[in-house]
Amino acid sequence: MNNCTLKTVTRAELNAAAADLLDHGGCMQVAYAWFPRPDAPELRYISTTPGQREFMSWRVDASKEPVASLAAKSPLLGWHEREIMEMSGIAFAGHPEPERLVSAFLPQTARGPLEPGGAVHASAAGSLAAPTLPQMSGKHVQLLPFGPVRADVVESAQFIFYYVGEGILHYHPNLFLKHRGMEKQFEGIDIERGVLLAERVSGVDTVAHALAYAQAVEDASGCIVPPRARWLRVIAAELERTYNHLHYLGHLCHTTTLKVGEAQGKLLEERAKQMNALASGSRLLRNIVWPGGVRRDLDVVAISQGVAPLQRELERYVDLIERTTSHLDRLISTAPLSQQLAFDQGATGPIERASGIDRDLRRDHPYAAYGELQPAVATRSEGDAYARMKVRIAELRASLGLLDDAITRGVPTGPLLEPCSRVPNAEGLGWAESSRGSVLYALHFDDRSRIARAKIKSPSFSNWRVFPFTVHDSNMMDYAINEASFGLTISGCAR
Amino acid sequence: MSLWTWFGLTSGSASTDWPLKGDVHGQQGVLGMPRYDAAKCQDGCDACAQSCVTHAITFSPKLGENARPEVDWGRCIVCQLCTEACPTGAFTQSEDWALGVKQRDDLVWAEALVSDAASDLPERTRRPFRRSLHIRHVDAGSCNGCESELQALNNPFYNLHRLGIFFTASPRSADVLLVTGPVTHAMRAPLLQTYEAMADPKWVIATGTCAVSGGVTGGNYACGNGLDGVLPVDIYLPGCPPNPAAIIHALLLLLGRAEQRMRGGQLER
Numbered sequence: 159m160n161n162c163t164l165k166t167v168t169r170a171e172l173n174a175a176a177a178d179l180l181d182h183g184g185c186m187q188v189a190y191a192w193f194p195r196p197d198a199p200e201l202r203y204i205s206t207t208p209g210q211r212e213f214m215s216w217r218v219d220a221s222k223e224p225v226a227s228l229a230a231k232s233p234l235l236g237w238h239e240r241e242i243m244e245m246s247g248i249a250f251a252g253h254p255e256p257e258r259l260v261s262a263f264l265p266q267t268a269r270g271p272l273e274p275g276g277a278v279h280a281s282a283a284g285s286l287a288a289p290t291l292p293q294m295s296g297k298h299v300q301l302l303p304f305g306p307v308r309a310d311v312v313e314s315a316q317f318i319f320y321y322v323g324e325g326i327l328h329y330h331p332n333l334f335l336k337h338r339g340m341e342k343q344f345e346g347i348d349i350e351r352g353v354l355l356a357e358r359v360s361g362v363d364t365v366a367h368a369l370a371y372a373q374a375v376e377d378a379s380g381c382i383v384p385p386r387a388r389w390l391r392v393i394a395a396e397l398e399r400t401y402n403h404l405h406y407l408g409h410l411c412h413t414t415t416l417k418v419g420e421a422q423g424k425l426l427e428e429r430a431k432q433m434n435a436l437a438s439g440s441r442l443l444r445n446i447v448w449p450g451g452v453r454r455d456l457d458v459v460a461i462s463q464g465v466a467p468l469q470r471e472l473e474r475y476v477d478l479i480e481r482t483t484s485h486l487d488r489l490i491s492t493a494p495l496s497q498q499l500a501f502d503q504g505a506t507g508p509i510e511r512a513s514g515i516d517r518d519l520r521r522d523h524p525y526a527a528y529g530e531l532q533p534a535v536a537t538r539s540e541g542d543a544y545a546r547m548k549v550r551i552a553e554l555r556a557s558l559g560l561l562d563d564a565i566t567r568g569v570p571t572g573p574l575l576e577p578c579s580r581v582p583n584a585e586g587l588g589w590a591e592s593s594r595g596s597v598l599y600a601l602h603f604d605d606r607s608r609i610a611r612a613k614i615k616s617p618s619f620s621n622w623r624v625f626p627f628t629v630h631d632s633n634m635m636d637y638a639i640n641e642a643s644f645g646l647t648i649s650g651c652a653r
Numbered sequence: 654m655s656l657w658t659w660f661g662l663t664s665g666s667a668s669t670d671w672p673l674k675g676d677v678h679g680q681q682g683v684l685g686m687p688r689y690d691a692a693k694c695q696d697g698c699d700a701c702a703q704s705c706v707t708h709a710i711t712f713s714p715k716l717g718e719n720a721r722p723e724v725d726w727g728r729c730i731v732c733q734l735c736t737e738a739c740p741t742g743a744f745t746q747s748e749d750w751a752l753g754v755k756q757r758d759d760l761v762w763a764e765a766l767v768s769d770a771a772s773d774l775p776e777r778t779r780r781p782f783r784r785s786l787h788i789r790h791v792d793a794g795s796c797n798g799c800e801s802e803l804q805a806l807n808n809p810f811y812n813l814h815r816l817g818i819f820f821t822a823s824p825r826s827a828d829v830l831l832v833t834g835p836v837t838h839a840m841r842a843p844l845l846q847t848y849e850a851m852a853d854p855k856w857v858i859a860t861g862t863c864a865v866s867g868g869v870t871g872g873n874y875a876c877g878n879g880l881d882g883v884l885p886v887d888i889y890l891p892g893c894p895p896n897p898a899a900i901i902h903a904l905l906l907l908l909g910r911a912e913q914r915m916r917g918g919q920l921e922r
Contacts, residue, residue: 263839264875271874306843307791309822311803314792314840335839336794339875351706354732358869361798361894405801408808418657424808425667431805432679439684439746441896442798445733453737460682478656649797 160212161377162204162587167216169225175216176203176231183208185501186228188598188615189238191220191246196276199248201225202613203235204587204600211523213587215600221279224249234504237623245270245341247281257289260334260652271342272611291318291330298322306335313648321634329629333622333651340653344612349375349578349601350449352609356599357444359614360650362405365391365398366592367599367616368447373525374599375449378586379607381578383526385570387451391526393461393564394438394446395590396557400468401430402593403554406645407479410547413642414488422475426468433464451575458565465565469558476551489544493628493640496541503624506617507595509644512549513541519591531564533557543643550645553593580607592617594645618650668812671898672905678898679810685750686729686891687736689762689918691721693743704738706730707862707869724762726752726918727865730893749920753858753890753903754913757881760865760891762918785817786908789827789851793844794834794876798894799861803833805897818904824850829907832884835863835870836877848884856887856907860900865891 167175179186184207191201201218218225227250229236239250240259247270250256261271261283270283294301305316316332340359344352356371357364369391376383383391408423431441437460438446446452479485495505500513510517518535520528536552538545585602595617604610625644629637669677696719702710709728712720735744754760790803806813807820821827824847836844848857859865859880867878880886890903905911914921 265838306840307824307847311790311800311807311820312792313795313797313800314843335843336792336834336837337839337875338794338796338835338837338870339873340870343870343873347706351704351734354706354730354734355869358730358796358798358893361796362801364798405804416657418661421809422660422664424805425810428679428805428808428810432681435680436682439682439733441683442801442894444731444893445684453733457682474660478660481656647797649795 159377159584159586161373162213162215164215164217167218169218172216172218172228173226173231176228179205179207180232186232186235186504187213187596188600188613189235189242190600190613191242191248191272192602192611192613193274193277196274197221197278199246199277199279201242201248202600203228204598206523213523213589215587220248224251226251227253229254233502234620234623237619243282244286245272245283247273247277247279247283249280249282256286258286259289260337262289262332263335264337271339292320292328294320294327299327306332315648319634324633324635326629326632326634326637329626331622331626333648335652336648337652341612341614344609347609349379349580349603349607349609352612353448359653360616360618360647361442362402362647363398363592363594363597363616363650365394365443365447366590366597367614369395369526369590370588370597370599371601372447372449373588373590374586374601375578375588376586377588378584378601378603379578379581381450382576383451384573384576385527386572387574388527389564389569390452390456390574391447392528392531393456393458393561394443394452395526396561396564397430397434397437397461398443399557399593400554400561401427401434402645403550403557404430406550406642407475407547410639410642411479411485413638414485416482416485419479419482419485426471426475429464429468433460436460436464448575450578451573453575455574458569461561462565465558465561469562472554472558486544488636488639489547489643490542492543492636493632493643494540494542495624495628499627500541500624503627504620505624506620507591507593508546508549508553509595509621509624511535511537512545514539519589519596523589525590531560533560543639546643582607594618594647594650595620614653616650616653618647621646622651667809668815669810672901672911680748680750680896680898683748683750683896684731684733684746685748686726686731686752687733687744688747688749689724690743690745691764693741694721695741698740700738700740701735701744704734706732707866710735724918725760725866726762726915727757727760727889727891728862729891730862730868732893750892750896750899751902751914751920752892752895752899753888753906754915755888755906757886757889759913759916760889760918764917786829786904787819787821787827788829788831788904789821789824789847790831790833791844791847792833793840793864794837795861795863799833799863802894802897802900803831803860806900811897811901813901816901816905824848825852827851827855829856829858830884831858831860832864832880833860835867835879836883837875838877841877841883844883857884858888858890858903858907859886860890860903861895862891862893865889868893
């Protein structure tokens with residue numbers, strides 16, 4: 159394992175270690191539990207420190223009494239710890255919100271779905287309370303449960319608003335009605351075909367999930383990816399960012415009722431998807447990434463013929479957007495997210511960069527061919543809906559530039575794939591910067607070199623955690639604009 | 654804004670004329686369901702079934718050692734692995750995508766056809782809605798891939814409105830329920846409530862392989878196996894995801910404005 163430094167931390171040292179990490183500018187990324195043996199659950203905390211490409215993984219024995227919650231120190235861990243309690247049955251002491259999260263809409267069972275047969279520890283899953291809503295009184299306070307079936311073609315989720323007139327007092331999203339048990343689904347699958355599941359965790363982040371998964375497999379089995387495949391992976395990843403960001407701009411125009419702007423954004427998205435199909439055989443760029451390399455070559459001629467007109471059209475489109483005061487008026491100062499809140503609650507991708515946190519996995523923890531094809535990273539300091547749009551516009555330009563650059567410099571020659579060898583009981587970590595932020599896969603193999611545990615950290619899980627903080631104390635009229643400015647998916651969050 | 658009015662007017666129409674005229678359906682290069690030719694199979698080979706994660710390709714033990722694989726495109730996630738695994742070219746890549754069918758059995762590969770085109774005719778004349786259609790979409794646990802392609806229907810290229818087909822917010826004014834996802838346990842009740850809120854006559858389209866058969870997570874602790882046994886399905890449209898042109902074909906098939914092309918697991922060409 160080269161992507162991650164492993165360190166054993168005792169439960170007594172855990173608090174001090176977390177404080178030390180934060181003091182040195184480090185950041186928690188994900189926490190999860192797994193079972194090396196059915197009677198020996200283990201917690202993992204994965205973090206990054208500035209200036210270091212490798213991630214850090216702390217290993218904490220969790221077989222006896224509850225482990226102290228770190229949610230007060232690093233609030234973004236709050237959701238991760240809740241998920242560990244309900245899914246793997248490991249209890250945390252002093253958790254501020256000991257309630258079910260991912261399984262909130264499933265019948266409660268004595269043991270969590272990720273606990274192995276033969277587990278002996280006392281499971282926290284069976285006794286974890288159902289999520290509660292705050293008590294509200296006052297005759298003018300209204301309660302609006304919106305969804306899970308909502309207007310338009312959207313993903314299912316239920317949004318609960320407590321509001322007075324236009325003002326939102328409290329907002330609570332129920333995001334896990336479409337929890338599909340993806341992590342459990344990986345158990346027992348062979349290391350190659352697991353990528354097909356990863357592609358289907360969040361359909362519009364197909365490449366990012368497949369890439370993070372494949373890199374975790376490669377990390378575990380010590381597989382070296384040929385240069386040509388690494389180059390093609392960058393091209394596929396930037397094609398994915400391009401169509402997603404174009405969709406984002408069109409959808410944002412939809413929420414400010416800028417109809418022609420919406421049509422144009424979605425037309426450019428369609429052109430990008432048609433280019434994807436010509437280049438790869440799939441509009442959503444499926445069936446490209448494979449552990450050890452890529453499954454197919456990409457038609458770079460189709461891409462360069464698609465990118466050049468997209469660059470021209472984008473400039474015209476952005477110029478119009480930035481001259482439309484009715485659009486900008488709805489974005490500027492809407493739903494600001496402070497840098498502190500973005501960091502504490504774990505905002506990722508364009509959301510954290512729009513709040514002044516200069517972090518991008520492609521640059522700070524290079525993978526694929528990003529060491530040679532370096533992306534320009536855009537940041538803003540305002541943290542409002544306008545800043546979130548501006549960051550995405552800058553990224554869109556950078557992506558198209560990067561595609562142009564990758565094709566002009568020429569795809570290296572050589573094999574597309576170097577099959578990964580089977581390494582029983584290995585573990586690996588992989589990551590990718592999707593259009594929505596950081597995707598992480600932590601994998602553990604079993605003694606037959608199949609997947610024993612797959613932990614997925616998706617960007618929307620992180621950003622949905624942050625989003626409600628920008629809704630409280632805002633108003634109903636801005637809600638849809640604010641939600642669109644985050645560019646979230648529910649499937650990625652619920653998994 | 655006058656800026657946008659001018660921009661819209663000078664840009665002109667971006668919509669395709671397909672399927673009313675021409676063949677600009679926008680799916681050039683899209684790999685569809687593989688094609689299967691049982692005659693090319695080798696005795697004793699099961700490479701295709703070994704590669705298939707959703708068991709779209711299986712071998713029935715009761716058919717003996719030299720059996721040919723049984724193929725159900727309703728379970729296929731279009732990953733193309735069988736076309737790479739097959740040593741003899743029995744499974745080959747194709748651009749086949751107009752896969753909407755009225756009977757689930759039509760997605761299962763068979764030497765002899767299950768249904769024939771003539772049986773559709775009396776039914777088509779009975780359709781109360783022959784032209785316009787209002788759709789209520791429900792996501793019952795999809796990966797967002799199907800939603801991405803459904804949302805594309807309203808972009809200027811496909812411009813679904815030109816065909817008299819609209820997405821509607823209220824199930825009360827919907828004629829057809831278009832469902833994506835394997836039906837997670839938590840989404841089952843809201844899905845049924847939406848169906849019950851629709852006025853008769855009403856139809857259901859199972860959109861995407863998850864809704865047709867459960868997809869990659871079908872039957873696990875959180876998911877059902879698609880719409881069968883949950884709602885009466887009128888059109889099955891597999892695909893991962895089905896592309897926008899395939900969705901348009903399925904909608905027109907429901908209206909009797911297009912012909913079913915998939916029979917016995919084979920696309921009529």
